[in-house]
Amino acid sequence: MAGQFETRVALVTGAASGIGRATALAFAHEGASVVVSDVAREGGLETVRLIESTGSNAIFLPCDVSNAEQVEALISDTITTYGRLDCAVNNAGIEGTQVPTADYPLEVWNKVISINLTGAWLCMKYEIAQMLKQGGGAIVNMASILGLTGFATAGAYVAAKHGLVGATKTAALEYSSKGIRINAVCPGFIETPMLMERSSIGQNPQMHKYISSLHPIGRMGKPEEVAALVLWLCSDAASFLTGAAYPVDGAYTAL
Numbered sequence: 001m002a003g004q005f006e007t008r009v010a011l012v013t014g015a016a017s018g019i020g021r022a023t024a025l026a027f028a029h030e031g032a033s034v035v036v037s038d039v040a041r042e043g044g045l046e047t048v049r050l051i052e053s054t055g056s057n058a059i060f061l062p063c064d065v066s067n068a069e070q071v072e073a074l075i076s077d078t079i080t081t082y083g084r085l086d087c088a089v090n091n092a093g094i095e096g097t098q099v100p101t102a103d104y105p106l107e108v109w110n111k112v113i114s115i116n117l118t119g120a121w122l123c124m125k126y127e128i129a130q131m132l133k134q135g136g137g138a139i140v141n142m143a144s145i146l147g148l149t150g151f152a153t154a155g156a157y158v159a160a161k162h163g164l165v166g167a168t169k170t171a172a173l174e175y176s177s178k179g180i181r182i183n184a185v186c187p188g189f190i191e192t193p194m195l196m197e198r199s200s201i202g203q204n205p206q207m208h209k210y211i212s213s214l215h216p217i218g219r220m221g222k223p224e225e226v227a228a229l230v231l232w233l234c235s236d237a238a239s240f241l242t243g244a245a246y247p248v249d250g251a252y253t254a255l
Contacts, residue, residue: 003031014092016043018192022223028056065119091142098153116160136179172243181242188249217250
């Protein structure tokens with residue numbers, strides 16, 4: 001399929017559903033060969049099936065991003081299959097739990113930080129190493145509006161996403177002269193399975209209405225709306241953009 005990413009290879013972690021799946025499909029639509037990665041094997045394989053049904057090329061590579069050996073293998077297997085890595089979207093993440101700071105379980109804190117922050121950092125570590133070998137590339141880290149502001153009862157998630165914004169800016173400073181652009185995307189509340197099926201928002205119409213009202217645009221976002229920004233940041237049109245965090249939030253952070 002011809003498109004702006006024809007001949008390029010894109011890796012998307014957390015691509016079994018939600019924003020990750022929408023991003024993988026969007027890359028494929030624009031001609032990229034896509035590496036779909038997730039710990040959820042069935043969902044990841046379904047994303048590959050959806051891509052292949054359009055005539056595009058994709059493979060599934062399982063990976064727990066909090067495990068350095070698995071992340072290193074993910075990048076290695078990507079290169080073995082496709083020979084290069086042009087675009088990487090570090091999207092894998094979990095929500096954690098919602099309790100005040102003094103009551104937050106240590107084991108949950110550690111798990112959220114290990115996946116949402118350390119996991120994205122590990123992905124960058126190995127992605128950058130490969131991109132240095134081939135002379136450049138583009139990386140997008142999936143942060144959040146909660147990487148730009150606070151949110152009561154979500155301490156671990158907020159801390160991880162703030163940290164990811166900082167790690168993004170630091171890496172961008174380090175590698176911008178090497179042809180590697182690194183940005184963060186900060187979605188508002190997006191109607192994903194993680195939000196709608198595994199939280200009180202999707203199960204409580206009043207909560208859904210309230211959360212929607214926090215966005216001045218009057219609704220929550222769609223995964224495809226986030227994917228569109230990710231692709232643009234990875235495209236040649238964004239060649240002068242690096243080291244920034246871009247809200248896609250219906251003006252949530254403008255309040």
